[in-house]
Amino acid sequence: MIKMKIKHSLTIVLIAVGINLVFAETMQGPGLGHAATIDEVAKWNISVFPDGEGLPEGRGSVSEGEVVYNTQCVGCHAQGGIGSAVGDQLAGAQMELTSDYPEKTIGKYWPYATTVFDVIRRSMPMTTPGSLTDNDAYAVTAYLLYLNNLIDVNAVIDKSSLPKVKMPNEDGFVKVYEVKETNK
Numbered sequence: 001m002i003k004m005k006i007k008h009s010l011t012i013v014l015i016a017v018g019i020n021l022v023f024a025e026t027m028q029g030p031g032l033g034h035a036a037t038i039d040e041v042a043k044w045n046i047s048v049f050p051d052g053e054g055l056p057e058g059r060g061s062v063s064e065g066e067v068v069y070n071t072q073c074v075g076c077h078a079q080g081g082i083g084s085a086v087g088d089q090l091a092g093a094q095m096e097l098t099s100d101y102p103e104k105t106i107g108k109y110w111p112y113a114t115t116v117f118d119v120i121r122r123s124m125p126m127t128t129p130g131s132l133t134d135n136d137a138y139a140v141t142a143y144l145l146y147l148n149n150l151i152d153v154n155a156v157i158d159k160s161s162l163p164k165v166k167m168p169n170e171d172g173f174v175k176v177y178e179v180k181e182t183n184k
């Protein structure tokens with residue numbers, strides 16, 4: 001009788017250990033949410049680097065960008081990108097960065113043209129971020145670069161021409177990676 005009991009409890013212990021192992025396999029976290037799908041990861045994996053790494057296929061002209069801007073951006077950033085109470089000033093700076101009232105527009109302040117594309121594609125229009133097609137994001141980037149006198153009115157930008165747009169304030173920033181290199 002006692003032998004039977006020991007045998008039974010041993011079985012129960014073994015089952016319990018087994019169940020625990022199964023749980024340990026499947027529950028490697030608090031058990032919330034679900035593993036990101038390849039599609040979900042792709043939607044977030046859109047970073048564009050200063051040298052243009054990560055830029056998608058597609059293209060956009062200044063004139064196409066003007067249409068996008070005047071339908072989707074002008075309400076907040078105003079005609080010509082001069083800004084309003086709602087949206088930042090993007091172009092048309094009169095005051096230098098070193099003045100008492102610096103205007104940090106794309107042309108005066110931003111170090112890389114590729115970042116303009118990245119910011120617009122991921123975050124604008126503010127009420128529907130991520131809704132622009134890659135072509136529309138290229139086009140409206142082109143229009144804003146044109147408004148800042150950085151590219152010609154007939155320019156078309158894509159993943160090879162955008163990184164070549166030289167921004168006037170690029171050297172106004174400290175490049176952390178290069179600083180580390182020289183400290184070695």
Ligand code: HEC
Pocket residue numbers: 068069072073074075076077086087088089090104105106116119120124125126127132140
């Ligand atoms: C509903 C209002 C709204 C609309 C529409 C909108 N924006 Fe914006 N935008 C903002 C606001 C507010 C900011 C400032 C956000 C911040 O600083 O985080 C901003 C910031 C920006 C910036 C960064 C400015 C800077 O110097 O930091 C860019 C570039 C920009 N918007 C471009 C666009 C483009 C292009 C469109 C149209 C496709 C657009 N925005 C539509 C409200 C808007």
